[in-house]
Amino acid sequence: MTMNLFNQFLSPTFLGLPLIAIALMAPCLLYPSPAPWWQSNRWTTLQNWFIGSFIKQILSPINTKGHSWALLLATLMVFLITLNTLGLLPYTFTPTTQLSLNMAFAVPLWLAIVIMGFRNSPTHALGHLLPEGTPTPLVPILIIIESISLLIRPLALGVRLTANLTAGHLLIQLVSSAAFSLLLSQTTAASLAVSLLLLLTILEIAVAMIQAYVFVLLLSLYLQENV
Amino acid sequence: MPQLNPAPWFLILVFSWLIFLALMPPKILTHQFPHEPSTLTAHKPKANSWTWAWQ
Numbered sequence: 280m281t282m283n284l285f286n287q288f289l290s291p292t293f294l295g296l297p298l299i300a301i302a303l304m305a306p307c308l309l310y311p312s313p314a315p316w317w318q319s320n321r322w323t324t325l326q327n328w329f330i331g332s333f334i335k336q337i338l339s340p341i342n343t344k345g346h347s348w349a350l351l352l353a354t355l356m357v358f359l360i361t362l363n364t365l366g367l368l369p370y371t372f373t374p375t376t377q378l379s380l381n382m383a384f385a386v387p388l389w390l391a392i393v394i395m396g397f398r399n400s401p402t403h404a405l406g407h408l409l410p411e412g413t414p415t416p417l418v419p420i421l422i423i424i425e426s427i428s429l430l431i432r433p434l435a436l437g438v439r440l441t442a443n444l445t446a447g448h449l450l451i452q453l454v455s456s457a458a459f460s461l462l463l464s465q466t467t468a469a470s471l472a473v474s475l476l477l478l479l480t481i482l483e484i485a486v487a488m489i490q491a492y493v494f495v496l497l498l499s500l501y502l503q504e505n506v
Numbered sequence: 507m508p509q510l511n512p513a514p515w516f517l518i519l520v521f522s523w524l525i526f527l528a529l530m531p532p533k534i535l536t537h538q539f540p541h542e543p544s545t546l547t548a549h550k551p552k553a554n555s556w557t558w559a560w561q
Contacts, residue, residue, distance in 0.1 A: 380518050
């Protein structure tokens with residue numbers, strides 16, 4: 280029974296070809312590059328507004344040196360939010376439910392930020408491992424704890440996104456299969472399940488957008504510390 | 507859990523980074539953020555509008 284429920288997360292293949300490649304291309308296909316003329320169409324204007332306000336918001340706490348990360352953070356945000364929200368449509372596959380993909384983004388980006396921090400100002404980077412005002416007997420334990428929390432960041436980043444989206448999709452599948460099986464025999468229970476499904480779907484739309492934002496926000500916070 | 511199957515992990519990594527590095531950034535880069543057009547002629551030159559950092 281459980282294997283059946285998780286089957287929706289199997290990386291889909293068709294005749295041996297991985298279909299996740301097509302799912303990953305979806306964001307590229309949905310965002311046409313803006314044309315050079317002054318007034319663009321509604322979709323391009325909307326994108327422009329979104330990217331502009333997002334970049335303004337996420338770069339404001341970062342110093343000027345870190346602003347070169349603008350393109351990477353903007354691309355990551357657009358990519359993740361599109362993959363997450365598209366996955367909520369029926370019969371689509373969400374690549375961000377794959378731990379491999381989320382770790383593939385979390386680990387290299389976190390590592391790049393940490394290495395950059397250690398290269399540019401090693402003392403400052405090491406200083407993050409000991410909060411100010413720590414009582415002396417607690418210092419060794421706290422350094423160990425802070426180091427562990429530093430090393431666990433990429434894992435947390437990847438698993439957070441995976442778990443949130445997987446759990447959401449799983450719940451939707453569970454509740455919808457319950458509603459469907461109850462439809463003819465116990466219609467009242469089925470209608471309750473359908474209303475729950477509606478609320479759940481609204482929640483999942485919010486979660487999809489929020490989780491993408493949180494991923495990029497946390498990366499920007501780590502960048503703030505290290506740049 | 508099928509997500510823990512290591513078989514497609516490397517392929518997924520390669521594909522996702524390929525798309526993330528090669529296909530998405532040109533689309534984002536073409537977005538520009540010029541200043542709002544003003545009705546009055548400004549004698550003082552405005553600050554340069556923000557560009558993606560290295561352009």
